Amino acid sequence: MTDSPARLSHVDAAGAARMVDVSAKEVTGRRAVAAGRLCTTTEVIELLRRDGLPKGDALAVGRVAGIMGAKRTPDLIPLCHPIALHGVTVDLELTERAVEITATVRTADRTGVEMEALTAVAVTGLALIDMVKAVDPAATIDAVRVLRKLGGKTGDWQRPADRP
Amino acid sequence: MTDSPARLSHVDAAGAARMVDVSAKEVTGRRAVAAGRLCTTTEVIELLRRDGLPKGDALAVGRVAGIMGAKRTPDLIPLCHPIALHGVTVDLELTERAVEITATVRTADRTGVEMEALTAVAVTGLALIDMVKAVDPAATIDAVRVLRKLGGKTGDWQRPADRP
């Protein structure tokens, strides 16, 4: 971020959408961590906890959907580059009324992987809503955001404290 | 929702994931409205407003991504039925620090389309983050939720006031 006026990078001077050329960017190890939250009822959380039994697939479906969603990022986000993905994890933690979702994506390529991490979180959230919507049709996905980014020219970026 | 103990509909008694059989459900006109919010900075909102010029593709990219995302719902959500979609609109409204996203999906089929509406909202949000992330890497997607559902056996459902 310089002093020059900010611009949307994915549109040209006339405003036309484009996939920006990253040929000149270096292939380096990159990592991104994103998070989000499924807000629901204590009843649903109790059902998900009880699901911690043999063949308790409810949370597994969320994890698998998120990992597969990360791979579909360039299909979903129009101007995203198709890139290699070297590792994806999706962690789910049950609190009293929410499922906290954290996704970590790793690559060694020319662009960062924050969109892949955000997509993993969002798709995990959607898959979990699908699992619980018969019990809680008002379940909500909140706070889908990047927590941290490592690697690439801009180096390490950490979410500032004043952006919750 | 009856007095009988609630259950996750997408797992069987043993907890195994399944795509539930909807053969017995009626083909009826159904509609779902979902909404969400891209939270960002006043600077980004200003850039998106200025983009309201010829070839101002930034918001168009979000709308198109959301509509196409609705069509990819059964690819993304593991246990979702592949169904016909008869109409999808994605509306974007700029406020001071946010883009309010509303998606309406219509069909005449055997299942509701709330997952399609939620997916449209989430993918629109992801595509907008991709557009603005060079200027605001801390942009967040919030409050992805169903507002209203019409049609099908359960009839009209409106988001309760106590679930913001």
Add this chain to the structure above:
Amino acid sequence: MTDSPARLSHVDAAGAARMVDVSAKEVTGRRAVAAGRLCTTTEVIELLRRDGLPKGDALAVGRVAGIMGAKRTPDLIPLCHPIALHGVTVDLELTERAVEITATVRTADRTGVEMEALTAVAVTGLALIDMVKAVDPAATIDAVRVLRKLGGKTGDWQRPADRP
């Protein structure tokens, strides 16, 4: 087509893209025939003819690509409805310097299938260029157009003579 001023059907009054609601349209048998042409050299046509031997897959690859392409239409064309397809054929005819491509698509659904037929033709053409480009890098796809449309409210439409 009435006397009222023509409008682009896929954008609303403000110009925003949308997937138009077809719920009110009738489910009827519909058919569309589209055509196009791969223009290349006599040498390439000779190679394709000789390919008419056991395991002569060159033209088969074009046919299969076109049929599969028809099924991908709603993935490719942003505002196209996902619909059922009941039959797809792709016919290839070799002339002196060209491969004439004709695709016929059938359905019984709420929208016409001319986009599916056009997509079948275009993808067949692209697959054939891929087959021949090592020999003729200047091969061209020409005249991708609808020849005829049957069924639906507008009834039978035939390409007018003054639009070649």
Add this chain to the structure above:
Amino acid sequence: MTDSPARLSHVDAAGAARMVDVSAKEVTGRRAVAAGRLCTTTEVIELLRRDGLPKGDALAVGRVAGIMGAKRTPDLIPLCHPIALHGVTVDLELTERAVEITATVRTADRTGVEMEALTAVAVTGLALIDMVKAVDPAATIDAVRVLRKLGGKTGDWQRPADRP
């Protein structure tokens, strides 16, 4: 099957591939059951059994892959019709050296769903091989076959005893 000479239905008289026209077929309830087997070592089966713990995702990944695979059938099988799917289940049973895979697919449409059931079995088998290949690189998928078909013009079909 009549006395008239058998023909491959997906190629025309000249041998060209086509998606056969099913417009004239009736929309009826249809069901197909297919099965297959992952053959591996007692050690792997033991690992999969132990996985029957909280967050034991190994078998869940197989089930989810199979259900999602059923939905991808028309993308994978060139001449398959894209059809509605109303229900998919994938059952896994551990024996001494194998995982027995059974998939049941239901629809109400114009074609049978045996290809969807077979695809669910094959993709489940592939996903399970991927899970176990670090321990048993020689794991094999065997006996992917239709067990039973119900509905449609040909009515009920049951696998003959002399075709194991």
Add this chain to the structure above:
Amino acid sequence: MTDSPARLSHVDAAGAARMVDVSAKEVTGRRAVAAGRLCTTTEVIELLRRDGLPKGDALAVGRVAGIMGAKRTPDLIPLCHPIALHGVTVDLELTERAVEITATVRTADRTGVEMEALTAVAVTGLALIDMVKAVDPAATIDAVRVLRKLGGKTGDWQRPADRP
């Protein structure tokens, strides 16, 4: 192109389709420019021009479809290698009765990207036909062809003057 008899590179000596092995090819910067033309009526061109207003998504939909289409190339073209894409632009220019489409694709990989550029042009053309077909059902895609290719072993290739 040598004196030895030309052969279709994507079929083996017996004519069987294959994805040719490019392991031995060098990873180098490559670029391809392709073009094509949507031929329509002056009335449609006028509507597209007027669309140059806020939320004028018609041309944006074409651009976005083309960029996303470039990413789907290996899904559509059976024997195309899946490769990295480092940049894609789609330019649209309105003339009296046509939209001139030009796509530029960049990569650093083992194969050229002319198929990706051609696919971007063809899919842009299809998306534009979809936008205008209610007003001009006879709109045609013409002259989809490679203009220029740079990089790789064969070096710079420019469309010869005698191949229009």
Add this chain to the structure above:
Amino acid sequence: MTDSPARLSHVDAAGAARMVDVSAKEVTGRRAVAAGRLCTTTEVIELLRRDGLPKGDALAVGRVAGIMGAKRTPDLIPLCHPIALHGVTVDLELTERAVEITATVRTADRTGVEMEALTAVAVTGLALIDMVKAVDPAATIDAVRVLRKLGGKTGDWQRPADRP
């Protein structure tokens, strides 16, 4: 394989599915050969042989489906890495009552390509069943297995004689 207790590599210590991080693995040339068998009747084999005529697309459809299937591997297998593919061949050999399927996949990347080779074999088998099922609804896919693996840290692996 060491003396330490074997573990499923795609689940973590708690059993949660993940896409394992391969960043540290070397980019090397890798190859995998997999095979399988379509078991059917002498009548079907005879029909497939006769199909060895001009436009005899039946076997071509199987080959093309297998090659395209290899490219879809990361879409189908939840925890598979998306990787580059540098070459894919699918060979079909007719015996008295079977079609022997062999797929060879090559890459230069961070993971092996045995899943891609197995997927090519399985999808070829599924596409062939689809071609012949009207004549032999009991056709079976058998013995889908890796024959050989070359490259990568583990080096050359050949199927042991005691695992048929």
